[in-house]
Amino acid sequence: QKEVEQDPGPLSVPEGAIVSLNCTYSNSAFQYFMWYRQYSRKGPELLMYTYSSGNKEDGRFTAQVDKSSKYISLFIRDSQPSDSATYLCAMSGVNQAGTALIFGKGTTLSVSS
């Protein structure tokens, strides 16, 4: 079992839709949870950062962490064509490799106008 599983697979929605992106993880030592957005041929850009459990909202984006279920989510409200990108969940905690980020595979989102 991979440390971080990202679900769902490629996603296509109409403009204005609510998008839900999810990841599950197996390592209970993870303490920091992040969502990155990556446009084609660019590096990942930090969108949301959460420490431990709870919700965090920033504009149209809401991040949720449920440590008891080892499950994190990113919600995008009123999605726009400019939201079309790959979304990567990432986590970290103290482990053998220091404080490396462990990434999911990414979900490619396409928002059509």
Place this chain on the structure above:
Amino acid sequence: ETGVTQSPTHLIKTRGQQVTLRCSSQSGHNTVSWYQQALGQGPQFIFQYYREEENGRGNFPPRFSGLQFPNYSSELNVNALELDDSALYLCASSLDRVNEKLFFGSGTQLSVL
């Protein structure tokens, strides 16, 4: 813009050759991390440097090595290139060793033929 720049943007090498990739971090960021991102995958942690010393390493062989310099620049060196080394190599800088906010460059796309 994250303030992290990488060079070159693209590179083609042949199997068995050696390559050096360069990164310039944000001023004041004492930590630099390198990640490998294969096509369709999330970034994988290679190693991290803090104040010019290796601070953590992922599951990569010793032919992957690095250097960090006092002027916020760093290098990733890969010896004896293999076909599977073809990937996007990402440099990320952060203020400290806890990777809660990584700022990524746009990466170097390495192709090994």
